[in-house]
Amino acid sequence: MSLTGDSCLYNFIVMELFGYIKPPEHLDATFAALADPTRRAILARLASGDASVTQLAEPFAMSQPAISKHLKVLERAGLISRSREAQRRPRRLEAAPLKDVADWLENYRRFWTESFDRLDDYLQKLQTREKQHGRTERRK
Amino acid sequence: MSLTGDSCLYNFIVMELFGYIKPPEHLDATFAALADPTRRAILARLASGDASVTQLAEPFAMSQPAISKHLKVLERAGLISRSREAQRRPRRLEAAPLKDVADWLENYRRFWTESFDRLDDYLQKLQTREKQHGRTERRK
Numbered sequence: 001m002s003l004t005g006d007s008c009l010y011n012f013i014v015m016e017l018f019g020y021i022k023p024p025e026h027l028d029a030t031f032a033a034l035a036d037p038t039r040r041a042i043l044a045r046l047a048s049g050d051a052s053v054t055q056l057a058e059p060f061a062m063s064q065p066a067i068s069k070h071l072k073v074l075e076r077a078g079l080i081s082r083s084r085e086a087q088r089r090p091r092r093l094e095a096a097p098l099k100d101v102a103d104w105l106e107n108y109r110r111f112w113t114e115s116f117d118r119l120d121d122y123l124q125k126l127q128t129r130e131k132q133h134g135r136t137e138r139r140k
Numbered sequence: 141m142s143l144t145g146d147s148c149l150y151n152f153i154v155m156e157l158f159g160y161i162k163p164p165e166h167l168d169a170t171f172a173a174l175a176d177p178t179r180r181a182i183l184a185r186l187a188s189g190d191a192s193v194t195q196l197a198e199p200f201a202m203s204q205p206a207i208s209k210h211l212k213v214l215e216r217a218g219l220i221s222r223s224r225e226a227q228r229r230p231r232r233l234e235a236a237p238l239k240d241v242a243d244w245l246e247n248y249r250r251f252w253t254e255s256f257d258r259l260d261d262y263l264q265k266l267q268t269r270e271k272q273h274g275r276t277e278r279r280k
Contacts, residue, residue, distance in 0.1 A: 025177065027174075027175075027177075027180070028175050028176065028177060029175075030175075031171045031172070031174040031175035032171070032172070032175040034167075034171040035167075035168050035169075035170075035171035035172040035175060036168065037165065037167075037168060040167070040244075043248070044247070047247065047248060047251070093248075093251060095248055095251030095252040096252065098245060098248045098251070098252065099252035101241070101245060102242070102245050102249070102252075104180075105238060105241060105242050105245070107184070107187065108183070108187060108233075108235055108238045109242070111187070111233060111235030111238070112235040112236065112238065112239040112242075
């Protein structure tokens with residue numbers, strides 16, 4: 001089975017397989033990288049397309065070295081990558097670590113869903129009570 | 141509209157409403173709190189039921205003050221709360237900040253879904269190629 005010519009997809013498969021054997025500490029780096037508003041803003045910018053360091057620095061009142069530091073944290077967490085395109089080397093969003101966070105969160109989803117169900121029940125109870133109260137008021 | 145007697149649900153509604161006006165830096169505290177394997181293990185333990193500090197410290201080779209430090213970080217991030225039950229004051233999981241993380245992640249879901257679609261396309265292409273190759277081999 002030849003994978004030559006599909007090197008991008010081959011890399012992708014290796015990265016995905018690597019994802020399955022990723023140690024749990026990988027989540028540490030992901031969460032730490034996401035714990036900063038500038039880094040989250042950088043990811044939001046990259047969600048609309050690849051961008052160079054200069055382009056990424058533009059919306060922030062920050063020096064390029066300060067932005068580069070944030071980019072390094074994101075890169076180490078596997079949240080962004082650099083394309084091979086010479087000179088500019090634009091950064092690209094890598095979603096695999098975000099998927100890991102989403103998978104981890106799934107264990108807790110039932111907690112907030114249950115909460116909303118409880119709120120819903122309560123509001124319905126309130127509404128029924130209000131209606132009954134209204135009827136009693138009219139009868140008087 | 142009287143809320144007496146439903147104080148638990150009243151608190152819940154206030155907390156939920158507070159959630160809507162929560163500043164974005166709230167996510168900083170949540171992500172920072174989640175960037176530690178012990179703190180994530182504490183949340184996993186609390187997902188199966190409320191627990192006292194002693195109970196929470198048990199599975200870890202850690203002093204109670206060390207665990208208390210982790211609990212403080214989780215509490216400040218709103219990820220756990222203390223029940224009013226005297227003495228033991230068991231900790232409880234609070235899912236609202238996790239829901240905020242899930243909401244934030246939704247902006248990126250399309251990226252990993254697209255990736256998996258791409259992988260799926262590729263594997264189908266490979267399978268077709270393998271079948272064609274098999275047929276050519278048999279003809280020889």
